[in-house]
Amino acid sequence: MSGAIRSTRRQQTVNAWIFLAVPLVLFVVFLLVPIVIALTLSFTDYAVIGDFDWVGIDNYARMFEDPIFWIALRNTAYYTALYVPLGLVVALATAMLLNRSTRTARIFRTLFYIPVVSSTVATAAIWFWLLNPQYGLLNVTLGWFGINGPAWLYDSQWAMIAIVIMSVWAGFGANMIIFLAALQGVPTELVEAARLDGAGAWRVLWYVTLPAISRSTFLILTLLLIAAFQVFDQAYVLTKGGPGNSTLTLVYYIYDRGFGRLEMGYASALSFVLFLIILVFSIGNARATGRSTTR
Amino acid sequence: MTTVRIAAPAVRARRAVVKAIWLAAVILVSISTVMPLLWTLATSLKPEGDIVSDYLQLIPSNPTLENYRALFVDGPFGRYLLNSFVIAFGGTITNLFFGGLAGYALAKLHFRGRNFVFGLFLGSMMIPAIVTMIPTFLVLRYFPFAGGNDLLGQGGSGFLNSYAAVLIPFAAGPFAVFFMRQFFGSLPDELGDAARIDGASEFRIFLQVYLPLAKAGLAVLGILTFQAGWNSFLWPLIVLNNPEMLTVQVGLSGYVNEYQTAYGALMAGTIIASLPVLIVFIFSQRYIVQSFAESGTK
Numbered sequence: 001m002s003g004a005i006r007s008t009r010r011q012q013t014v015n016a017w018i019f020l021a022v023p024l025v026l027f028v029v030f031l032l033v034p035i036v037i038a039l040t041l042s043f044t045d046y047a048v049i050g051d052f053d054w055v056g057i058d059n060y061a062r063m064f065e066d067p068i069f070w071i072a073l074r075n076t077a078y079y080t081a082l083y084v085p086l087g088l089v090v091a092l093a094t095a096m097l098l099n100r101s102t103r104t105a106r107i108f109r110t111l112f113y114i115p116v117v118s119s120t121v122a123t124a125a126i127w128f129w130l131l132n133p134q135y136g137l138l139n140v141t142l143g144w145f146g147i148n149g150p151a152w153l154y155d156s157q158w159a160m161i162a163i164v165i166m167s168v169w170a171g172f173g174a175n176m177i178i179f180l181a182a183l184q185g186v187p188t189e190l191v192e193a194a195r196l197d198g199a200g201a202w203r204v205l206w207y208v209t210l211p212a213i214s215r216s217t218f219l220i221l222t223l224l225l226i227a228a229f230q231v232f233d234q235a236y237v238l239t240k241g242g243p244g245n246s247t248l249t250l251v252y253y254i255y256d257r258g259f260g261r262l263e264m265g266y267a268s269a270l271s272f273v274l275f276l277i278i279l280v281f282s283i284g285n286a287r288a289t290g291r292s293t294t295r
Numbered sequence: 296m297t298t299v300r301i302a303a304p305a306v307r308a309r310r311a312v313v314k315a316i317w318l319a320a321v322i323l324v325s326i327s328t329v330m331p332l333l334w335t336l337a338t339s340l341k342p343e344g345d346i347v348s349d350y351l352q353l354i355p356s357n358p359t360l361e362n363y364r365a366l367f368v369d370g371p372f373g374r375y376l377l378n379s380f381v382i383a384f385g386g387t388i389t390n391l392f393f394g395g396l397a398g399y400a401l402a403k404l405h406f407r408g409r410n411f412v413f414g415l416f417l418g419s420m421m422i423p424a425i426v427t428m429i430p431t432f433l434v435l436r437y438f439p440f441a442g443g444n445d446l447l448g449q450g451g452s453g454f455l456n457s458y459a460a461v462l463i464p465f466a467a468g469p470f471a472v473f474f475m476r477q478f479f480g481s482l483p484d485e486l487g488d489a490a491r492i493d494g495a496s497e498f499r500i501f502l503q504v505y506l507p508l509a510k511a512g513l514a515v516l517g518i519l520t521f522q523a524g525w526n527s528f529l530w531p532l533i534v535l536n537n538p539e540m541l542t543v544q545v546g547l548s549g550y551v552n553e554y555q556t557a558y559g560a561l562m563a564g565t566i567i568a569s570l571p572v573l574i575v576f577i578f579s580q581r582y583i584v585q586s587f588a589e590s591g592t593k
Binding site: 008009011012013015016017019020022023024026027029030031033034035037038041094097098105108110111112113114115116117118119120121122125126127129130135137140169173174177178181185215219222226229230232233237251254255258264267268271272274275278279282 | 317320321324325327328329330331332334335338347350351393394396397399400401404405406407409412415416418419420421422423424425426427429430431433434463464466467469472474477481491497498501511512515518519522525526528529544547548550558561562564565568569572573576577
């Protein structure tokens with residue numbers, strides 16, 4: 001019997017590596033090897049054309065004295081601080097609104113998801129029109145309530161906020177579906193029992209629903225954080241980082257240095273700093289989620 | 296378990312109010328999500344001259360298909376659609392299959408190094424795409440024996456300007472592995488143990504025991520993967536330069552740059568670029584709802 005178990009174990013090991021083979025090979029060729037290349041580049045002054053030299057940590061030291069880097073870092077932090085909580089709350093709230101198996105709920109589920117089907121290029125085109133200070137639907141609507149809407153993309157105070165609103169609008173439907181799948185798994189007996197015990201809606205949400213869907217919340221929070229730190233497309237298509245660098249994000253700055261000015265050594269160093277920031281936040285998130293689920 | 300409820304008139308009235316508030320809330324959200332696209336649709340059907348002068352009109356006074364004709368007859372949008380479809384559909388198939396297999400191995404098989412491999416995939420998701428962009432381009436460009444290259448990757452153009460340049464690097468993304476691992480992890484181990492005692496092979500257990508139970512997860516992953524492939528922008532822009540190989544998004548971005556001259560065509564292109572993913576979603580959503588219903592009656 002113990003021999004049989006051993007042979008099953010060995011078989012499982014062999015099978016596992018066969019099952020993992022394709023993703024692992026792709027991981028090595030298109031991730032591990034490129035990272036080593038990129039890390040090497042970050043210690044050089046590689047600029048596509050001509051020879052390049054080893055420059056040690058010069059690229060990393062340069063960041064501390066680069067005012068544009070700090071502007072990009074601050075803008076990215078500002079975007080993340082607004083986008084992540086807003087994206088999470090909107091996705092969860094809409095999922096809870098639609099967490100019922102009626103025909104009506106199913107129709108609205110499709111309607112809520114509609115912005116997600118648009119690409120960033122399409123969304124940017126639509127919102128460029130929506131955010132138009134004079135002809136845009138947003139300021140026209142605000143005008144009905146007597147609010148004089150700002151110039152949005154042309155105002156350095158409002159441009160980033162406009163991009164946050166657009167990003168939440170464009171993205172919440174996808175996370176709503178992950179939340180919906182999780183909410184379907186919350187045992188209804190548990191919710192009903194809590195209700196019978198006199199728990200209000202907020203207490204049921206806090207003590208029953210949220211702990212039951214914590215795995216999905218961790219997944220979505222991780223996805224939102226990673227996406228937020230890498231925000232690029234919207235700023236690139238809508239504002240080109242302006243006005244007055246107010247929407248210049250880290251990835252935009254890396255893109256500009258690497259592909260615009262071909263300073264690929266410095267761009268690689270910048271991208272590793274961004275990687276480090278994302279890593280720290282993701283680990284922090286995993287730690288915090290781990291603590292709250294073992295409570 | 297059955298619960299006996301006695302509904303008093305006051306309770307019923309309260310329920311009606313709750314229902315009305317719910318309806319108002321979902322309608323309001325729907326207006327915010329649907330209205331911009333209806334406006335886009337309306338703009339795409341207006342002749343160039345009416346676009347700014349009748350900007351608020353949801354029903355065009357002089358509807359025309361001229362903007363769409365410009366895309367497909369004068370422009371190469373048909374070819375763009377084909378390219379995007381091959382890339383998005385191919386990527387979905389490979390990610391569902393390989394992501395499912397790998398996710399299953401990480402969730403249900405016991406072997407040394409499991410946590411390490413999972414950590415690798417999880418960690419790789421946190422690596423910003425921009426870090427690997429330039430080196431990945433170089434790997435594809437100098438790939439041995441691809442696209443006329445010799446053993447040292449010289450002489451040809453590698454995988455550049457072929458579907459493979461987009462399909463191969465993203466054929467089994469870490470997100471698919473992570474997602475399916477999380478999904479399989481929530482299914483009971485006992486099902487596989489029972490089949491193993493009956494002598495079923497591991498691939499059969501995966502295919503016939505666990506995969507059917509993962510339909511909801513596969514559908515969600517399938518939607519997300521198709522959508523990501525269809526909407527991907529920066530990578531196709533870099534590796535597909537040949538006009539014949541452009542995707543819908545890259546093609547559409549060309550119209551954004553000249554939005555002042557061809558706004559109607561841009562809006563028509565936006566509609567065309569959005570339609571396939573919407574159709575996939577409506578199709579798969581039924582499937583998701585159905586599998587939820589099945590799991591509810593088990």
